[in-house]
Amino acid sequence: MSDSAPEPRPVSAEAVPLGTGTRRWLFRPPRRHGEADTGRSVSFLELFYDLVYVVLIGQAAHTLAEDVSWRGTATFAVVFGLIWIAWLNGTLFYELHGREDGHTRSLIFVQMLLLSLMAVYVGHADGDDGRTLAALYALLLALLSYQWYSVYRQDRPELRKTPRRYLIVMVVGIIVIAASVPLSADARLAVWAAFVVGWCGVECVILIFWRRTPSYDVVTETMVERFGLFIIIVLGEVVIGVVNGLTDTERSALVTTTGLLGLAVGFGFWWNYADLVSRRLPRESGHSLATWIFMHLPLTMAVAAAGAGMVGLVEHATDDRAPVSVSWLMSGSVAVMLITTVVLLPTLADYDRYPAAYKSVQTVLVVAAVVALLVGWSRPAPWLLALALLLVLFATWAFAFVRWLRQGFLINEISAGSH
Template sequence: MTSRHEQWARLRRRLWQPPRAHGEQPRERVVGPLELFYDLVVVVLVAQAAHHLAAHLTWHGLGEFAAVFALVWIAWFNGSLHHELHGYEDARGRSMFLLQILVLVPLGAFIPEAGGARGVAFAVDAGVLFAVLAVLWRLAARGDSPEFRRPSRMFVTGTAFCAVVLAASAALPAGARVVTWGLLAVAYLAGFAVMIGTATPVQAAALTVTDALTERFGLFIIIVLGETVTGVVDGLAHEPTNALTLAVGLVAVVVGFGAWWTYFDFAGHRRPRPTRASTVQWMLTHLPLTAAVAAMGAAMVGLVEHSHAGRTPAATAWVLSGGAAVVLCTTMVLAASLYVWCLERALYRPLARTCVAVAAVCVGVGAVRPAPLALGIALVLLLGVPWGLAVAYRLSHEEESAAADRR
């Protein structure tokens, strides 16, 4: 008969499993509600950054947004990758996510004034968050086989370095502090790219993007796209309701919808090729893409609030048009890392050239600064150009296939 001690030991092992070793993550799994809840918490921080940008559409405000957003995205990416490689849906996994959430919540409260009065608090809290992540990676590294010790050591060291620099930045003046955050984000991403780029074939195979990770990134984009709707609603809530204001708001929603179809029709929910370069390209390109979507949501507040203006405010026009341009270009950079880029060269090569050209026109429209309604309609039409090209290609391809079948 099994003793009570053995029963408790078995239960403990089931609820508190050690981190999964490198290379043992399941290739086929479904993203769970725990991960979705974590993503929603992170998007609250993204919303805080976007709302602050909406009220500070200046070059300084945009720079602060970029630095803060990059740190938040890197923390999300770091925690998500840890769970993908080493996590289980057990009590330990839940506790680790909860620990991160408990640190993220006050961090979100500090974001609106991260570049000013609450910059010290943001720096310290962000340092604690990265310290927690470093500990999680260190615990996972204890069970590594020899071939994975080097990348694990690099990941632990890089994450711990971020924690130290963030905490130390609390002693800097506000301006220097934000610059330090931006440089730290660039250094971290560069280090990650080097780590993947120098990985051995065995190490690279363990870091191959799975269907679950593809789904996770896509779901995060969807949640952030909600910020475009939030921006419109915020703008409408602070303005008298009339036909023009409502028209501008609804057109702005369609612009956000255009960002959705651009990403998901051409790159979303597709796995990259299993090469080191494609993996890095696919993962890191999601950062500017997600930031652009969030910035577009921030700009939509100003677009709706100035519905009756003869010309769109310069900052609003530049951020909204520039965000659309970044979405178009980064989507094509993502597409270049996919299997489909090679399988459907006849579509994706002209599509990439079209997206770059349309992105340039988007920037030009932003420079002209037409009235808000005209700007919104122009962006909707421009975002529809690549989609129209893809539809025309599909139709002609189907007609050719049908003709070949008849022959």
């Protein structure tokens, strides 16, 4: 006979009647405010959901690549703002209130259906397709509002003030977007622009007042990860832009080199965001969380715009000077990315640990943004434009890397990550 202890018998879950289990799985209410699951990881459903936005952003970027003008850029910015607001609502709802059940899955899949239909019309949003896009977007906002309302209904009375304000802004947004359907293209774009600016501004203020005296935590590692994953999705547009440019252009050594340099600019975006911002929790209180969230809008927009600019950069690789529009789009995107990073850094929870290092990095980022704009203004040859912007991004990362090493910050992070 063996002297070893008997293996423990598996614990069986309590049996639930089929009807009761099905009802729980399909109709279980979302989590209330203050019940965020801080120990969870990003789910496959969230990754699937984000993939739909790849198509939406790709359609918008493709249109900008075909019309790199002031109007084309403005249209892209407005449409991207609409897309980002939808993504933010879907992401935060799942993060704060979603569950791994049939109810949450069903609502997310309905969102994905609407988003997929929207992708059909995003490419010509400044024309007649804008009417259908506006109608679909109003439906999407209505669905998102219903989700937030389902949380509001079961919240404790003392926690309903902020969700009520949020819902009012959402309902006003539905009305505004629906009212833009019959308007002319220019008027409709103006209404959309006002909606993006107004919605972000008002919700930012609501968030600031809400977090002045937080009664519970809302910042989690999964939320930070979702924002980082969205940046990666947008960075995919840089790769697509280079590939499309090389596909549509007669390839030569110069053209291929220009494309690879452009792709390396995308790598520079990733290195700076990954090492300066990503996986670092923002502060919970004050204006920091609001700034951290809403600064990701211009940041991701700039990266997506650079992806659109890659097409023109490669197509004009043999020109003596880069086209004015392409030169400004590329340099402006780099400058916006650097400046938004400057604003993001003080919102991080560990900013006060090494204030001198962070402030010196911020100074370098501002100088680098100015240099990037000067490069765009000078309009060098496309290959040289890409190389110069790449060097600007590399210089900012290298400076930050050296500062972290001198402070022991980077070494401490590596040590912490190994345990």
